[in-house]
Amino acid sequence: MGKQTRPNIVFVLADNVGWGDFSCYGGSIPTPRIDKLASEGIRFNNYTVESQCTPTRTAIMTGRQSVRCGTYTVVPGQGKLGLTPWEYTIAELLSDAGYATSMWGKWHLGNVEGRLPSDQGFDEWWGYKNSVDEAGYSSYATFRNLAKEMGIETPKIWEGKKGQKPIAVRELDLEVRPLLDELIVGKTIDYIKRAANRDKPFFTYVALSRIHPPEKAHPDFDQTDPTRMGMYADLIAEMDYRVGQIVDCVDEAGIADNTLIVFSSDNAALCVPSSGFGGSNGPWRGDFFTPPTEGSMRVPAMARWPGKVPAGVTEQMLSAHDWYKTLAAFAGASNKVPTDRPMDGINASKFLLGESKESGREALLFFGPDGSLMSVKWHNIKIWLRYSESIEKPIVTPQFPMIFDLGSDPSERNALFADKMDNGWMFELILPYVAEYQRSIAQYPNIKPGEEFEGYPRPK
Secondary structure (H helix, E strand, O other), X not given: OOOOOOOEEXXXXXXXXXXXXXXXXXXOOOOHHHHHHHHOOEEEEEEEOOOOHHHHHHHHHHOOOHHHHOOOOOOOOOOOOOOOOOOOOHHHHHHHOOOEEEEEEXXXXXXXXXXXXXXXXXXXXXXXXXXXXXXXXXXOHHHHHHHHHHOOOOOEEEEEEOOOOOEEEEEOOOOOHHHHHHHHHHHHHHHHHHHOOOOOOEEEEEEOOOOOOOOOOOOOOOOOOOOOOOHHHHHHHHHHHHHHHHHHHHHHOOOHHHEEEEEEEOOXXXXXXXXXXXXXXXXXXXXXXXXXXXXXXXXXXXXXXXXXOOOEEEOOOEEHHHHHHHHHHHOOOHHXXXXXXXXXXXXXXXXXXXXXXXXXXXXXEEXXXXXXXXXXXXXXXXXXXXXXXXXXXXXXXXXXXXXXXXXXXXXXXXXXXXXXXXXXXXXXXXXXXXHHHHHHHHHOOOOOOOOOOOOOXXXX
16 A cells, blocks of 8 residues: 555546435435445535536536636537636646546546547546437437438547547447446446555546436336335435445545545436436525526535544535635645636635634625526525526526525525615625626636637736
8 A cells, every 4th residue: 555645536426416315415215325425524515516517517627617718508519619728627736746637427528639538637537528418319310310421420438548549439328328327436446446556646536427318227226126216216326326336445445544535416406307307406496407596506515534524514605616726735736726817716625624614615606508697695695696497498687686595595485675675785795706706807808618728918
């Protein structure tokens, strides 16, 4: 065993799992392994993400609002989409700090040369470039015919290493769909076993495929327990098992005391009744497609580092942007955090270690899938500037911003100003954060989606 003292980091990210889906958050599906992981570390009740998959993954990888990076939506467009090579990911930072790095599963931050995991700081990776919805493409006869006639590449699973061109290893289709998380976690376990015996710390990013349509339960979990009546429950049951496999691997490798495990979701639960999807976002209003409701942005998150991170449950706010500076601090590499661009995350390392009672995050700007500001949250005060009621409905700008008190109204049903009109002072709490953002983009304009960007001019 190596004698390195900086922590190994295992970051596990679920896809579209709601705040109330796990039993430790009040869910009705038993999740004993996830519950145990949460009980052995800190469980966040007030953890927030961005509006879609690519934006949240941007936040984790860069510590920046996705609107700054040109990655605020998953909708395809022109140009080279995804993170520009100029962005300095947490994988690049940790690699430069002496970490071995790897990535398994869903990337969704660029599918062209220069914007793949092996171009963005990962020594090795295995997974799919975009989103797992592409697994359903080849099920359409029309697509199969077009792919054949026009030479369109069918979706693939790829394997790559830093400095080498990635290789397609198999089709991403409905045949492999139910097995994806078994394969992703299998790659993760193999890597941890290899990395545990090195003298350098490692960072492995595990991006699970569940829960994202098209879905099909793994044979080992497909109605194999009479207490689970539907597919959603089967998918959560498999996720619980897979997370347990990762934790067991860390424990059995003898590196638990020097390994930080983070487990969270990238977005809230989807509600797709036609696909057998339910999901729970707990007491919070809305779901994935109703930004900026709390149910669209607040998701489960937990972190375990035995002997370092005290066990407990916290109401302190944390956002996906905050992992960047926090992980850099744990790696002793805070000096590598970029200073030539706006950074939106905070360093919550002292809070996680129990050295501070507060996380350091007081407010959060939430941007919509169109790249414009939708809401601002300051502690329990939430102000909607715009909103949407479902995926097929437009984003609406109300006549007057809507104020909610999440402490007494978690479902965001009572817009206070409309009833009382004596709380205009609450606007003064959020204005400084909005003004700070506006000043920052005046100096550092947001990168446009698909833009070739090589950095900001140096100050004269």
